[in-house]
Amino acid sequence: MEVRFDSNFNSSARRSLSENRSYAILGTGALGGFYGARLQQAGIDVHFLLRSDYEYVKKHGLFIESPDGTFRLPQVNAYRNVHDMPCCDVIVVALKTTQNNLLRQMLPCLVKDNSVVLVLQNGLGVEEEVAGIVGSNRVMGGLCFTCNDKVAPGHFRHLHYGVITLAEYAYDYLACGITKRMLQVKTDFERAGILIQLAEDLLLARWKKLICNIPFNGLTVVLNATIKDLISDVHTRALVEEMMQEMVTVAAAYHRAIADDYIEKRLKYIAKMGPYRTSTKIDFDYRRSLEVEAIFGNPLRAAQQAGIDTPQLAMLYRQLKFLDTYYCTDRAIAVLAH
Ligand SMILES: NC(=O)C1=CN([C@@H]2O[C@H](COP(=O)(O)OP(=O)(O)OC[C@H]3O[C@@H](n4cnc5c(N)ncnc54)[C@H](OP(=O)(O)O)[C@@H]3O)[C@@H](O)[C@H]2O)C=CC1
Ligand SMILES: CC(C)(CO)C(=O)C(=O)O
Structure with a gap:
């Protein structure tokens, strides 16, 4: 288990917070491109893995539009292949x-003795998947409340927020408290102007994020709506609230209590x-393929395992499975081709 942070935090431990750490960004998209660029802008050593934008970014760098400051990084460490990347402190x-499915091949190339893998993805169970590759003691979760989009190759638009809730992963999602390496990651992101909240219990933090992702990410797709549309209309708002309440009930079944006023506060x-x-x-x-299993399927299965009925989530999951199968995946392309 990771060393816990204690109140006798000595001066050498404090020094280690300001040490230089290297970062690998696996997936330089809306999220990775934005956070990675901000880290590099703050003088941190960052290495970016790219796919379709590789040639463009290698030549022109990254461009970030943001209400917190628009900037260009003319030169970045860009890679097309993990085998060419250095091992990093934070992946x-x-x-x-x-x-x-690519992580099994990617992560072992990048981890060294003290590396930590920081999972910034949405969903449930994603850290467990990563722990199965690199070990439970090397994984941290980050819940990102940010609105980012890719506008053009190497060009990302950050619209709102940006705060990340950080928490350690341990086997079976046992709460781990606040660790020294959480403080180290917080130091780096805060140097880059990104607000970090530290959470003692990753599973609680995950359920709190799912309370937002399940209604909003799901209903924006099936109703062809924006967040604003869903909140403004009396019927969709009621549906959102019902879905949120379902998740509060499931979280409680896993002994994660979420305060009564959380839903109202989150909606605001x-x-x-x-x-x-x-x-x-x-x-x-x-x-593009939808993250149906991580964001909707895994919470639905967790609810079923706990014996909790979540009819709204069950319906949303099935609708999204349909859309994903016939509109978004290779299968859809094959269907269209005939
Ligand atoms: N966007 C947001 O505001 C938020 C996103 N999230 C979560 O963050 C995660 C990432 O989302 P987001 O950034 O929006 O997704 P994007 O699709 O914008 O980014 C994913 C990136 O991964 C790249 N990629 C895919 N396969 C490979 C590969 N084999 N090698 C190298 N790169 C590859 C893609 O490249 P290519 O360009 O070639 O497709 C793409 O740039 C998701 O789990 C999402 O739910 C959470 C909160 C907010
Ligand atoms: C909550 C929300 C909508 C913004 O952070 C999100 O996580 C997403 O777009 O995936």
Whole structure:
């Protein structure tokens, strides 16, 4: 188990917070491109893995549009292959979860003795998947409340928020408290102007994020709506609240208590995201595979295992499975080709 942070935090431990750490960004998309660029802008050593944008970014770097400051990085460490990347202190997983089958081949090339893998993806059970590859003591979760989109190759738009809730992973999602390496990652992100909240219990943090992702990411797709639309209409708002309440009930079945006023507070917070489409709706609009299993299927199965009935989530999951199968995946392409 990771060393816990204690109140006798000595001066050498404090010094280690400001040491230089290297970061690998697996998936330089809307999320990874934004956070990675901000880290590099703050003087941190960052290495970016790219796919379709590789040639462009190698030549022109990255461009970030943001209300917190628009900037260009003319030169970045860009890679097309993990085998060419150096081992790094922090490996940030920012692929879509639909690509997580690649992690078994990618992560072992990048980890060294003290590396930690920081999973910034949405969903449930994603850290467990990563722990199965690199070991439970090397994984941290990061829940990102941010609205980011890719505008053009190497060009990302950050619209709202940006805060990350960080928490350690341990086997079976046991709560781990606050560790020294959480403070180290926080130091780096805060140097890059990204607000970090530390959480003692990753599973609680995951359920709290799912309370938002399940209604908003799901309903923006099936109703072809924005966050603003869903909150403004009396019927969809009621549906959102029912879905949120279902997740509060499931979290409670896993002994994670979520305060009664959490839903109301989160709705106010999310309302500020306005006409943002959500990352799942952006995928749907581009007919990319949807993160159905990580964001909807895993919570649904967790509810079923706990004996909790979640009819709204069950319906949403089935609708999204249909859309994903016939509109977004290779199978859909094959169907269209005939
Ligand atoms: N966007 C947002 O605001 C938020 C996103 N999230 C979560 O963050 C995660 C990432 O989402 P997001 O950034 O939006 O997704 P994107 O699709 O924008 O980014 C994923 C990136 O991974 C790249 N990629 C895929 N396969 C490979 C590969 N084999 N080698 C190298 N690169 C690869 C893609 O490259 P290519 O360009 O070639 O497809 C793409 O740039 C998801 O789990 C999402 O739910 C969470 C909160 C907010
Ligand atoms: C909550 C929300 C909508 C913004 O952070 C999100 O996580 C997403 O778009 O995937």
